[in-house]
Amino acid sequence: MAKKDKEDDEFRPTGTIAILAIFVVTLIAIWATIYMILVGRGGTTL
Amino acid sequence: MKQYQVSAAEKKFIGSHILVAVLALAVGSFFGPLQAFEHAGWDFYIYLKPFIKSYYQGLTVHGVLNALVWTTFFIMGFLTFNVIFGLKRPLKNIVLNKVGFWLMVVGVVAAAAPVLMNEATVLFTFYPPLKANPFFYLGLTLVVVGSWVEGWGLIITYLGWRKENPSERTPFVAFASLVTFVLWQICTLGVAVEILTMLLPWSLGLIEGVDPQLARTYFWFTGHPLVYFWLLPAYISWYAMLPKQAGNGKMFSDSLARLSFWMFLVLSTPIGIHHQYVDPGVPPVWKFLHSMFTFGVFFPSMMTAFTVVASLEHAGRKQGGKGALAWIGKLNWSDPAVASQLLAGILFFFGGIGGLANASYNVNLVLHNTAFIPGHFHLTVSTAVTLSFMGISYWLVPYLTGRKLWQPKWATIQAWTWFVGMIIFSNSMHVLGLLGAPRRVPLGLAPYVPAEWNSRLFQVGLGGAILFLSGAIYLVIMYMTATNKQRVESEVEVPIAEAMQDPALGPAWLDRWAPWVYAALGLIVLMYGPVLFDMIKNIALTSPGFRVW
Numbered sequence: 001m002a003k004k005d006k007e008d009d010e011f012r013p014t015g016t017i018a019i020l021a022i023f024v025v026t027l028i029a030i031w032a033t034i035y036m037i038l039v040g041r042g043g044t045t046l
Numbered sequence: 047m048k049q050y051q052v053s054a055a056e057k058k059f060i061g062s063h064i065l066v067a068v069l070a071l072a073v074g075s076f077f078g079p080l081q082a083f084e085h086a087g088w089d090f091y092i093y094l095k096p097f098i099k100s101y102y103q104g105l106t107v108h109g110v111l112n113a114l115v116w117t118t119f120f121i122m123g124f125l126t127f128n129v130i131f132g133l134k135r136p137l138k139n140i141v142l143n144k145v146g147f148w149l150m151v152v153g154v155v156a157a158a159a160p161v162l163m164n165e166a167t168v169l170f171t172f173y174p175p176l177k178a179n180p181f182f183y184l185g186l187t188l189v190v191v192g193s194w195v196e197g198w199g200l201i202i203t204y205l206g207w208r209k210e211n212p213s214e215r216t217p218f219v220a221f222a223s224l225v226t227f228v229l230w231q232i233c234t235l236g237v238a239v240e241i242l243t244m245l246l247p248w249s250l251g252l253i254e255g256v257d258p259q260l261a262r263t264y265f266w267f268t269g270h271p272l273v274y275f276w277l278l279p280a281y282i283s284w285y286a287m288l289p290k291q292a293g294n295g296k297m298f299s300d301s302l303a304r305l306s307f308w309m310f311l312v313l314s315t316p317i318g319i320h321h322q323y324v325d326p327g328v329p330p331v332w333k334f335l336h337s338m339f340t341f342g343v344f345f346p347s348m349m350t351a352f353t354v355v356a357s358l359e360h361a362g363r364k365q366g367g368k369g370a371l372a373w374i375g376k377l378n379w380s381d382p383a384v385a386s387q388l389l390a391g392i393l394f395f396f397g398g399i400g401g402l403a404n405a406s407y408n409v410n411l412v413l414h415n416t417a418f419i420p421g422h423f424h425l426t427v428s429t430a431v432t433l434s435f436m437g438i439s440y441w442l443v444p445y446l447t448g449r450k451l452w453q454p455k456w457a458t459i460q461a462w463t464w465f466v467g468m469i470i471f472s473n474s475m476h477v478l479g480l481l482g483a484p485r486r487v488p489l490g491l492a493p494y495v496p497a498e499w500n501s502r503l504f505q506v507g508l509g510g511a512i513l514f515l516s517g518a519i520y521l522v523i524m525y526m527t528a529t530n531k532q533r534v535e536s537e538v539e540v541p542i543a544e545a546m547q548d549p550a551l552g553p554a555w556l557d558r559w560a561p562w563v564y565a566a567l568g569l570i571v572l573m574y575g576p577v578l579f580d581m582i583k584n585i586a587l588t589s590p591g592f593r594v595w
Contacts, residue, residue, distance in 0.1 A: 013352075016356040023399075027398075031402065037412050
């Protein structure tokens with residue numbers, strides 16, 4: 001059975017939040033770049 | 047405390063899977079760089095003409111042996127180990143598992159023979175109306191059926207454990223492995239129906255034509271969850287083993303990990319039509335619905351990213367790491383099993399982003415059938431999965447054989463060269479795709495290649511060369527380890543990271559199968575039922591077979 005240490009209680013994954021924030025910003029930037037390529041190729045016209 | 051002892055016979059059985067997997071990787075990987083070299087204008091296929099007739103035959107060998115055989119055999123071996131070790135009990139009926147394994151081996155031989163004889167140059171997606179030799183389809187069927195039989199062997203082992211432990215939480219590595227097997231059992235129904243009702247009778251001449259649209263829909267019923275069949279075993283290692291190896295860390299949340307596996311089971315099958323956005327025979331409403339549910343998979347993916355990175359952060363801080371990101375440097379990078387999986391995870395960061403772009407109904411139009419797609423899946427199956435499996439093998443093979451890992455430093459070099467080679471290769475493939483370069487085309491021969499592609503095509507070749515070198519180092523390490531005269535002093539410790547909170551305190555509904563399996567089946571009926579009913583009602587077995595090679 002797992003023991004819950006005091007240091008586990010105090011552990012806050014702040015670095016993880018920072019990494020995931022970088023991930024989300026990168027995701028939006030890359031997705032938006034491809035979206036602009038789509039628009040630039042006339043993807044909004046029939 | 048002494049760890050559970052897996053019997054010698056079971057170790058040998060698991061090791062047999064790894065052996066077949068590595069042999070498939072050895073042959074398949076030889077052809078991967080040849081595709082890359084061809085793109086760079088270095089066509090080595092002309093020197094292989096007596097044996098390999100074309101670029102497309104090489105591409106088929108590469109795809110079938112690496113994407114289908116290497117992965118499936120490694121996964122079956124690794125998950126069998128997880129179930130035995132996790133439940134701390136032997137296989138209930140090892141004969142059943144052995145029957146499954148040998149069915150798979152016979153299937154691989156039956157499928158590989160026509161591919162190597164240039165009788166099945168249909169690429170790993172085997173889309174009709176490309177028509178292969180019947181043994182190719184028969185072989186694939188045997189591989190799938192064999193994997194089902196092995197899965198049944200594991201399920202009855204679990205049922206035996208559950209009978210004796212009615213109120214205990216299923217240990218995570220066994221639980222997650224069984225979910226992966228159940229996902230496989232469900233999703234492979236698509237390809238089984240495709241082969242048995244159309245492709246096999248068609249190739250045998252029992253029916254005259256085939257319906258390519260229906261066949262593609264069946265294929266992607268299996269094809270997308272296949273990605274999760276590849277990924278989930280790597281996730282099991284990332285969740286439950288890597289934190290321990292990286293710095294004696296603990297799994298941040300056992301409950302989140304279990305919930306994410308259930309969500310993958312429920313959500314990963316009824317979304318296959320997002321691979322068919324430009325198929326004219328699929329109504330747009332179904333493409334839209336499948337695209338929405340594809341984004342649903344983003345949630346368990348982010349839960350996985352959060353839990354795995356938090357567990358690694360826990361390990362890094364235990365080793366004295368400080369700051370928002372500096373703890374990463376404190377992880378146990380000198381262990382090749384750790385370095386491989388951390389590097390695989392870093393590249394998967396970009397693989398996930400590319401996957402979301404592919405899944406977007408509108409943005410996909412820029413990427414569809416371009417070099418972006420192989421660029422993407424070389425970050426997922428060829429790195430997140432393959433490099434992780436290589437990392438796992440760096441402790442699993444010494445564990446199974448009792449022989450020391452040969453030259454651990456070279457194993458670490460192998461991981462880094464794979465990482466660097468893949469960055470160069472995959473980045474240039476992504477960019478080429480955005481510039482409009484098609485996939486599955488020998489671009490070295492194409493007369494329409496604009497000048498702006500040239501530097502990127504060279505980088506594809508360069509990346510392929512580094513990956514070839516890395517793959518060769520891996521194969522040498524595996525061979526030298528398996529034959530190493532130096533034995534380990536004591537049995538290799540299986541790295542299992544305990545959870546921060548006792549799993550028994552987690553919700554009981556996370557350890558109940560029925561609601562999740564019913565939800566998975568129900569969602570499949572809702573998302574595929576009407577579209578498949580319509581396609582089957584209007585089936586047109588009219589397309590003749592083509593042999594274009």
